[in-house]
Amino acid sequence: MSGRAARADAEDALAPLAKRFLLPEGVIYLDGNSLGPLPAAVEPALADAVARQWGTGLIGSWNEHGWWEAPLRIGDAIGRLVGAAPGQTVAGDSTSVQLYTALGAATALRPDRPLLVTDPGHFPTDRYLAEAVARLRDGTEVHRVAPHDLDRFLAAHGTRVAAVSYSPVDFRTGELYDMAALTEVTHRAGAVVVWDLCHAAGAMPLHLDALDVDLAVGCGYKFLNGGPGAPAWLYAARRHHDVLDTPLTGWNGHADPFAMDPDYTPAPGVARARIGTPPVLSLLALEAALTVFEDVDLEQLRAKSLSLTEFFLDCAEELLTPLGVTPVTPREGARRGSHVALRHPHAHGLARALADRGVVVDRRPPDLLRFGVNALYTTHTELLTAAERLTTILRDSAYDPTPPPPGRVT
Amino acid sequence: MSGRAARADAEDALAPLAKRFLLPEGVIYLDGNSLGPLPAAVEPALADAVARQWGTGLIGSWNEHGWWEAPLRIGDAIGRLVGAAPGQTVAGDSTSVQLYTALGAATALRPDRPLLVTDPGHFPTDRYLAEAVARLRDGTEVHRVAPHDLDRFLAAHGTRVAAVSYSPVDFRTGELYDMAALTEVTHRAGAVVVWDLCHAAGAMPLHLDALDVDLAVGCGYKFLNGGPGAPAWLYAARRHHDVLDTPLTGWNGHADPFAMDPDYTPAPGVARARIGTPPVLSLLALEAALTVFEDVDLEQLRAKSLSLTEFFLDCAEELLTPLGVTPVTPREGARRGSHVALRHPHAHGLARALADRGVVVDRRPPDLLRFGVNALYTTHTELLTAAERLTTILRDSAYDPTPPPPGRVT
Numbered sequence: 075m076s077g078r079a080a081r082a083d084a085e086d087a088l089a090p091l092a093k094r095f096l097l098p099e100g101v102i103y104l105d106g107n108s109l110g111p112l113p114a115a116v117e118p119a120l121a122d123a124v125a126r127q128w129g130t131g132l133i134g135s136w137n138e139h140g141w142w143e144a145p146l147r148i149g150d151a152i153g154r155l156v157g158a159a160p161g162q163t164v165a166g167d168s169t170s171v172q173l174y175t176a177l178g179a180a181t182a183l184r185p186d187r188p189l190l191v192t193d194p195g196h197f198p199t200d201r202y203l204a205e206a207v208a209r210l211r212d213g214t215e216v217h218r219v220a221p222h223d224l225d226r227f228l229a230a231h232g233t234r235v236a237a238v239s240y241s242p243v244d245f246r247t248g249e250l251y252d253m254a255a256l257t258e259v260t261h262r263a264g265a266v267v268v269w270d271l272c273h274a275a276g277a278m279p280l281h282l283d284a285l286d287v288d289l290a291v292g293c294g295y296k297f298l299n300g301g302p303g304a305p306a307w308l309y310a311a312r313r314h315h316d317v318l319d320t321p322l323t324g325w326n327g328h329a330d331p332f333a334m335d336p337d338y339t340p341a342p343g344v345a346r347a348r349i350g351t352p353p354v355l356s357l358l359a360l361e362a363a364l365t366v367f368e369d370v371d372l373e374q375l376r377a378k379s380l381s382l383t384e385f386f387l388d389c390a391e392e393l394l395t396p397l398g399v400t401p402v403t404p405r406e407g408a409r410r411g412s413h414v415a416l417r418h419p420h421a422h423g424l425a426r427a428l429a430d431r432g433v434v435v436d437r438r439p440p441d442l443l444r445f446g447v448n449a450l451y452t453t454h455t456e457l458l459t460a461a462e463r464l465t466t467i468l469r470d471s472a473y474d475p476t477p478p479p480p481g482r483v484t
Numbered sequence: 485m486s487g488r489a490a491r492a493d494a495e496d497a498l499a500p501l502a503k504r505f506l507l508p509e510g511v512i513y514l515d516g517n518s519l520g521p522l523p524a525a526v527e528p529a530l531a532d533a534v535a536r537q538w539g540t541g542l543i544g545s546w547n548e549h550g551w552w553e554a555p556l557r558i559g560d561a562i563g564r565l566v567g568a569a570p571g572q573t574v575a576g577d578s579t580s581v582q583l584y585t586a587l588g589a590a591t592a593l594r595p596d597r598p599l600l601v602t603d604p605g606h607f608p609t610d611r612y613l614a615e616a617v618a619r620l621r622d623g624t625e626v627h628r629v630a631p632h633d634l635d636r637f638l639a640a641h642g643t644r645v646a647a648v649s650y651s652p653v654d655f656r657t658g659e660l661y662d663m664a665a666l667t668e669v670t671h672r673a674g675a676v677v678v679w680d681l682c683h684a685a686g687a688m689p690l691h692l693d694a695l696d697v698d699l700a701v702g703c704g705y706k707f708l709n710g711g712p713g714a715p716a717w718l719y720a721a722r723r724h725h726d727v728l729d730t731p732l733t734g735w736n737g738h739a740d741p742f743a744m745d746p747d748y749t750p751a752p753g754v755a756r757a758r759i760g761t762p763p764v765l766s767l768l769a770l771e772a773a774l775t776v777f778e779d780v781d782l783e784q785l786r787a788k789s790l791s792l793t794e795f796f797l798d799c800a801e802e803l804l805t806p807l808g809v810t811p812v813t814p815r816e817g818a819r820r821g822s823h824v825a826l827r828h829p830h831a832h833g834l835a836r837a838l839a840d841r842g843v844v845v846d847r848r849p850p851d852l853l854r855f856g857v858n859a860l861y862t863t864h865t866e867l868l869t870a871a872e873r874l875t876t877i878l879r880d881s882a883y884d885p886t887p888p889p890p891g892r893v894t
Contacts, residue, residue: 096539105542111539117531117535121531124527124530124711128519128522129521132519132521135712136519167578167760168760170760174732199760201746202735206731209731212622293761302545302764302765303551303761321616322581323616324578324609325608325609325612333849334848336604338612338615349580350577350581350609350716351578352578353713353763353765353766354711355530355713355763356766359534429544
């Protein structure tokens with residue numbers, strides 16, 4: 075395996091991209107799908123934003139340094155990574171708030187249809203916000219339908235479905251669903267689709283415009299590397315802009331915010347999805363982070379990601395399966411996102427033991443270890459080392475089998 | 485006037501506090517009520533947050549560096565400035581999102597009452613979000629009632645009023661309303677009160693617990709100096725926590741977020757008002773900014789603020805009234821916030837002319853110039869200089885009377 079890893083890394087045309095990050099020495103970081111590492115461009119950009127723009131420019135920087143336009147400018151920069159033409163993407167707020175906006179707008183596009191479909195395996199906040207949005211309109215019901223069952227569900231109930239809310243990547247297993255097929259079947263039923271791209275944007279090519287996606291959201295802090303809690307983003311297809319009815323009608327989304335009108339008139343375009351004054355420092359950190367994608371071919375990035383995850387699955391099969399670990403991520407590349415999940419009853423203790431040995435991964439309850447790869451900086455050799463260290467930990471039973479305390483970020 | 489200014493500044497016990505800010509040379513900054521200037525503590529705190537916490541600590545910093553607890557920890561720090569005991573205040577999101585949460589929770593506390601009262605002079609986003617919240621519940625109506633008319637309105641309609649949403653400081657005129665009296669009359673009617681403290685928190689002592697206020701929100705970027713678009717905050721009185729029904733049920737507000745439960749169970753306490761993952765860099769900048777209030781007596785701060793605004797009103801009366809400028813801010817100290825508004829038909833052009841001469845103020849449509857004072861750093865001498873420069877501009881007609889272009893931050 076080590077020869078194969080060395081060869082793959084030696085032939086890796088993307089290897090120089092790792093220099094765009096300030097990765098700590100001696101750490102194998104496989105949790106970029108939870109929090110991306112620090113891009114080198116962030117520190118100078120943020121220092122400038124603080125000292126020169128805020129400190130010296132003061133209030134004038136809203137105009138002079140483009141703070142006011144930042145949500146749309148950064149939205150467009152994200153749009154380039156997800157196949158969205160300019161003017162359809164806005165950055166700001168948390169993913170949860172963006173989900174509320176997107177799901178609220180989606181159900182409002184189909185006022186006569188009572189059902190909102192979400193994935194039973196969806197990330198919790200997607201499920202919670204679907205329920206929250208159902209409260210916006212009497213009679214709306216949330217149905218949990220797995221992506222593999224959507225076709226069958228829509229055949230029976232499609233005419234009553236307003237919107238389908240899915241993620242292309244299962245946040246636990248790493249399974250990748252077919253966005254094109256799920257979007258198409260949703261549209262055939264006359265419903266609109268809302269994609270949560272937290273685990274996809276920046277990790278693989280996406281084609282929101284080409285697929286006729288209606289709405290999408292994503293976070294800024296995983297594969298976009300925008301920093302802890304970096305602002306999220308929302309995409310709304312241009313064809314919906316004129317009637318886009320968002321629940322959170324904050325003044326930044328007004329057609330003429332500084333006229334201070336008594337009544338709300340939504341801005342033209344995706345700007346109506348703006349809400350309140352955005353956290354500019356966090357936004358500018360995200361903007362600087364996005365520069366790591368300059369001149370990066372996302373197809374090439376995806377190919378390397380698949381090479382990395384396939385290699386890790388091979389390592390797991392050879393080294394870890396005999397020790398009671400079960401890989402749950404699909405072997406078929408087209409069905410795999412950018413992380414690999416391994417099942418073991420003591421996932422929590424194993425993650426801690428790995429961290430003690432310089433390998434940062436995370437776990438998801440009840441029993442999954444997640445190994446996130448990011449082709450911008452992860453190497454095959456790192457993945458082999460991670461698998462070898464886990465092998466040693468398991469062989470030596472060198473981990474604490476106690477379950478985790480509640481309320482810890484894990 | 486210059487002797488009076490020099491004497492007041494010489495006797496000012498708070499004068500050394502100005503050193504806690506990095507104010508640019510040669511600028512008289514009277515727009516801290518729109519964007520507070522840069523506190524010296526922010527740069528090192530943010531550099532540490534980026535390089536050490538994010539760059540080196542990576543995902544582990546959610547636990548190791550207290551990111552997860554930041555919204556509650558910073559909420560408590562703000563609580564100390566507004567008379568709130570710990571455990572009732574949470575920082576995060578924008579003021580608009582916090583208003584939606586607070587107004588949604590407020591109306592839910594009075595499910596049988598259909599009216600939501602807001603101020604016709606309220607800041608636009610307060611009005612827009614009141615209308616947005618009215619959509620959450622069939623039959624809810626927003627009524628615009630000026631604070632001076634509240635008593636009369638409640639006498640006629642009080643039993644139908646669920647909540648009253650006001651700001652103690654009129655964002656245009658700087659008039660200060662009687663929070664205690666308005667809270668009391670609201671409670672006498674059986675309704676709950678929601679205070680927007682954007683223009684009050686950090687500028688004067690506030691007493692949320694002592695006044696039995698139900699809910700309050702505020703921004704982080706005016707008198708709290710947390711930076712552009714700094715996270716906002718929400719206060720909910722402890723007595724409401726167990727039944728607090730918030731519209732945005734994001735996973736950070738879950739009782740056990742990392743259990744990844746399929747259903748939403750709100751956290752105990754004010755933590756249930758958390759929504760999504762907060763913008764940590766902006767939050768930590770705000771936390772550092774709040775250290776400027778260490779050892780500051782808010783009564784003393786308020787006394788100096790009143791001395792400053794009174795002095796400026798005297799300057800305006802003597803120098804500017806003869807030139808067609810009309811002060812609109814009350815002369816009575818108890819009725820005055822921490823800015824002074826002057827009316828002139830060419831407010832926009834005058835603000836630009838002042839900026840060209842190193843005096844930063846802002847304007848609010850149609851015809852108000854706002855001079856914000858912050859007793860942490862503003863001096864009487866600066867205010868006299870500002871009044872003198874405006875006098876010169878008016879005498880020489882040295883300003884452009886063209887109305888402003890739309891869409892600029894002004």
